[in-house]
Amino acid sequence: MSEAEFVADGDVTWVHVGHHAQSAVSLSDPSYLAFEYVQHLALAVDAVFARPAPLRVTHVGGAGLTLARWVHHTRPGSPQIVLEPDAALTEAVRRELPLPRGHRIRVRPLGGEEGVAALAPDSADLVVLDAYAGGQVPASLTTVEWLGEVARVLAPGGLFLANLGDRPGLRYAARVAAGARDALGPGAQTAYVALHGVLKSKGYGNVVLLASRDALPVDDLMRAAARQPLPTGVVAPRQVLERSASTAPFSAAAADTAPSPAPPP
Incomplete structure (x- = not known):
């Protein structure tokens, strides 16, 4: 496992693993979210679930536990499971950046495949995929088969979020979205939230995929996106379908898998 480096910058501590931040x-202000894609994840959670009611959350990928800390701050009492296979990283984070008192965050030293498979049906209101290895989302965590396990775990009214790195055209995100719709069943909806430049195919960047069996609150998402400090847009479910009507999901059974596109040097 990679050794973590902790770099203090005023009140904020950056966690570096390998060559990636x-x-x-921020221990004093868990509402502070530095990365725009984490802001977009939080935006999506707030659009679907009203504060401060607790949520049952499963995080696939942990690192510094930023989003788990934010959930605890905005929805106290939320039981959260974090699947983070890098036990040494978790130990270092706990030592350097202690979790708040009264939290219900439980970190399991498991990867996304075995970790999600071990969860009970209907046990999560929210599942968040934010797992990277070498700057790429592992191929095994975007197949329609694994997304079927996510669908099994999601309770009625549940939401799946995925932080996906993609190139112009968003073909990778389209295949993950297709897999999520197949896994969640008829009527499932998918949407994207990202910076305008990413949605307009102006460069590599992060796209937050939303997927639910229920109708997504597009108007609320758009209003929240308009309030973001950086120009942020929403691709509504109908537009996602138009972009990817003939797109096939990734499939482990068909030996058709791929990690997310690598970021530029």
Whole structure:
């Protein structure tokens, strides 16, 4: 496992693993979210679930536990499971960036495949995929088969979020979205939230995929996106379908898998 480096910058501590800054944590202000894609994840959670009611959350990928800390701050009492296979990283994060008192965050030293498979049906209101290895989402965590396990775990009214790195055209995100719709069943909806430049195919960047069996609150998402400090847009479910009507999901059974596109040097 990679050794973590903790770099203090005023009140914010950056967690570096390898050559990548994976997390930014403010112990005094858990509402501070430095990365725009984490802001977009939080935006999506707030659009679907009203504060401060607790949520049952499963995080696939942990690093500095930034989003788990934010959930605890905005929805106290939320039981959260974090699947983070890098036990040494978790130990270092706990030592350097202690979790708040009264939290219900439980970190399991498991990867996304075995970790999600071990969860009970209907046990999560929210599942968040934010797992990277070498700057790419592992191929095994975007197949229609694994997304079927996510669908099994999601309770009625539940939401799946995925932080996906993609190139112009968003073909990778389209295949993950197709898999999520197949896994969640008829009527499932998918949407994207990202910076305008990413949605307009102006460069590599992060796209937050939303998927639910229920109708997504597009108007609320758009209003929240308009309030973001950086120009942020929403691709509504109908537009996602138009972009990817003939797109096939990734499938482990068909030996058709791929990690997310690598970021530029």
